[in-house]
Amino acid sequence: MVSELLKKYIWLVQTFVRAGDRGLSLQDLSDKWEARFGTEYPRRTFNNHREAIEELFNIRIECDRGTNRYFISGTADVQDETAAAAWIINTFTVNELLSLSKERLSGRVSVEDIPSGQRFLTTVLEAMTENSELKISYRKYASGTPSEYTLRPYALKESARRWYLVAFCTERDSIRVYGLDRIVSISGTGRKFRMPRNFDVDALFATSFGVYLTDVPPETIVFRTSIREAGYLRDLPIHPTQKELENDGERIVFSIFVRPNESLIMELERLGSRIEVLSPEPVRRKLAEDAAAVLEQYRDGRGPNQEN
Secondary structure (H helix, E strand, O other): OOOHHHHHHHHHHHHHHHHHHHOEEHHHHHHHHHHHHOOOOOHHHHHHHHHHHHHHHOOOEEEEOOOOEEEEOOHHHHHOOOOHHHHHHHHHHHHHHHHHOOOOOOOOOOOOOOOOOOOOHHHHHHHHHHOEEEEEEEOOOOOOOOEEEEEEEEEEEEEOOEEEEEEEEOOOOEEEEEEHHHEEEEEEEEEEOOOOOOOOHHHHOOOOOOOOOOOOOOEEEEEEEEHHHHHHHHHOOOOOOOEEEEEOOOEEEEEEEEOOOHHHHHHHHHOHHHEEEEEOHHHHHHHHHHHHHHHHHHHHOOOOOOOO
16 A cells, blocks of 8 residues: 555645646645545645655646645646656556455456565655665575665666666665565665755666666667558657658668667567567677577477577
């Protein structure tokens, strides 16, 4: 379940979205707050909540000094399902509704399970809100023994149905990415930290594929596909940098600008024969070699773990 404080933040955002451009006076908001939570809503508490919402969700509750009414500018952006803030607010809202209606809606709602979606998500968000350090015990897939890390939680990122914590690791003196599903335990250190000026998680991963941060320089990947497949790729691009380069009525050529890594290769291989990578040559060659290896495996009947 979402913590009480986060539920209040989400309620505030939703209340202002419903109010639209006209917004709400502090008295209107106080009346709604008291009806919902049964307590008074002092101006100081509201201002503290405004600051937390802006820092956590990048949503600013502004005041029209002429009318003394508060509003969220651009509420359409907050309602846009592709916006990060809207996505996380909607995620919490849906999870809360599903939890409350679990018995009544049993057998009528089906959602994909995100393994790391709930266990530590609220703890991390609260630490981000308060700029508080975290201590985690973390087990990598390749290691059976957990390692201990002290982290300054900068951001959360969702990728391929998994949640990831982007944090500065004091032991490694650098920004690292940690899968929430691999965290064994988590606790606060009681220490505060200062967020880096102008930190932007989207800018950090702008030319990355997935959640990998590497020093490999980004390059343009050009690929060709059919008219039919192009429709899917327009609706759900492989990467935010995707551009449409050519269209001859039968084939569409796209490009993306990314740092090649194993996750990108796996994504291109997932699309199989529906796309053809045209350049760069190392990526094209890697796909061809992997395809040949798969063909050989199935031709000889040897599994991936069998000896030659």
